[in-house]
Amino acid sequence: MKVVILYDPGAEDWTPEDVRSVMNAVGEIAVIFDAMGHEVRRLGVRHDMRWLQICRSADLVFNLCEGVHGKSEWEEHVVGTLEFAGVPFTGCGLWTLAACRRKAVANALLADAGLPIPRWTLAQGKIDDDFPLPAIVKPAAEDASAGIDRGSVVTDRRGLRARTAAMTEQFDEVLVQQYVPGREFNVGFVGTRTLAIAEIDFAGMPEGAWPILTHAAKWDRGSPEDLGSVPVCPANIPQRLAGALTRTAEAAWRVMQGTGYGRVDLRVDEQGQPWVLDVNPNPDLNDDAGLSRMAQTAGWDYAELVRRIAEVALREAQGAKAARELLAPSRRTRAPRTA
Ligand SMILES: Nc1ncnc2c1ncn2[C@@H]1O[C@H](COP(=O)(O)OP(=O)(O)O)[C@@H](O)[C@H]1O
Ligand SMILES: [Mg+2]
Incomplete structure (x- = not known):
């Protein structure tokens, strides 16, 4: 089988670390298909x-x-082009990527389907005086915690005005959302399979920092926020809570027509009520990222995760039998016949 690993070579403002992170996944996945x-x-x-x-x-x-050239809005154009050309590809389709990238669109669809979404509004003009605080101010069309730092959560009206003003200078669309205190969980999907739930343990967050996944927590390895936000998979939670999280995440994934692979981020408030924060189609596939950790809990090593993601894509495009045949290792080492 001919496999093309498609990636964004980046832009001038990418750091060597940004490039390395992309090329690392490209390299590892190439080795896996090559070995097959x-x-x-x-x-x-x-x-x-x-x-x-x-x-x-x-x-x-x-x-x-x-994205292309570092611009995340081009991500869905690449996928749309592949869809239009009829080429089988891994991960989610155009509609899911486009809808999930705009958090206001995704929230509206999810809320309309009856899913629990913390109250939110786009920061356009004045925000209602009764908008509940604390609130988190985040870019409405970014992911990977871009624009999220220790100042993202505001506790009073003045802070809210100041933060939204600063954020709208930097980002075209800014979302203000009611802050949900409580534990944070991730539910991952590969095809129709729901993986083990992960929790982010914020117990070690530095004094005075909100327990949230800031940009530093996700990307600055060894920073106080990274060290203070530790993923635990499988999450140590009662079965009832696991059931509620799984059902909510699966419903969200269905509403957003998720295929391929993805991850839903949720929080659970003091009443035990799960809230959907974010639906992530095609989340980070690096071996040290969340999805890979969840896959390990299912007994899949990294190569098996990659193989399954490929299988889901091929099955979708050509049916289960063709997918099996295409993926079968072509340099098979046969056991010697004894009879
Ligand atoms: N409404 C919220 N209440 C509490 N924390 C939030 C809320 N929204 C976002 N966060 C925190 O910010 C992080 C990043 O926000 P998220 O919406 O998942 O954006 P991204 O697409 O950048 O991952 C979350 O993992 C969570 O820690
Ligand atoms: Mg998220």
Whole structure:
């Protein structure tokens, strides 16, 4: 089988660490398909569209693009192009990526379907005087905790005005959302399979910092916020709570028409009520990221996670039998016949 691993080669403002993080996943996934005997090509996406010709002759595109030239809004264009060209690709489709990237759109759809979404509003003009505080102010069309730091949670009207003013200078769309105190959980999906629940343990957060996943907590390895936010998988929670989280996350994943792989972020308030914070199609696939940790709990090593993600994509495109045949290792070492 011909596998193209598609990625964003980045932009001028990417740090060597940003590039390394992308290329690390590209490299590891390439090794996995190569070891199965498949023909692997690593391919950076650029606006010249040359990549499309190459993808058209592939049996599978393993899509690691989170944007083009660092712009996240192009992520769905890459996938839309592959969909239109009829090339099988891993992960979510155009509609899911586009809808989830706009948190206001996703929240409206999820709330309309009856899912528990903390009260939210787009920061356009004056925010209602009765908007509940504390609130978190976050970019409405970014992910990976972009724009989220220790000042993101505000506790009074003045703070709210100041923070929304500062954020709207930097980001086109800004969302204000009621802050949900309580434990934070992630539920991961691969195809139709729900993986083990993970919890973020914030017990070690520095004094005075809100227990939230800031940009530093996610990306600055060794920073106080990183060290203070420790993923625990499987989460140590009673079965009832696990059931409630799983049901809520599965419903959210269905509403957003999630396919391929994804992760839903939730919080649980003091009453034990889960709230959906974020639906993430195509979350980080690096071996040290959340989804890989959840997969390990299911007994899948990293190669098995990658293989399953490919299988889901191929099955969707060509049916289960073809997916099995395409994925079968082509350099099979046969056991010697004894009879
Ligand atoms: N309404 C909220 N209440 C409490 N914490 C929140 C809320 N929204 C976001 N957070 C915190 O901010 C982090 C990032 O927010 P999220 O909406 O998941 O954005 P991203 O797409 O950047 O991951 C969450 O993991 C959580 O810790
Ligand atoms: Mg999130």
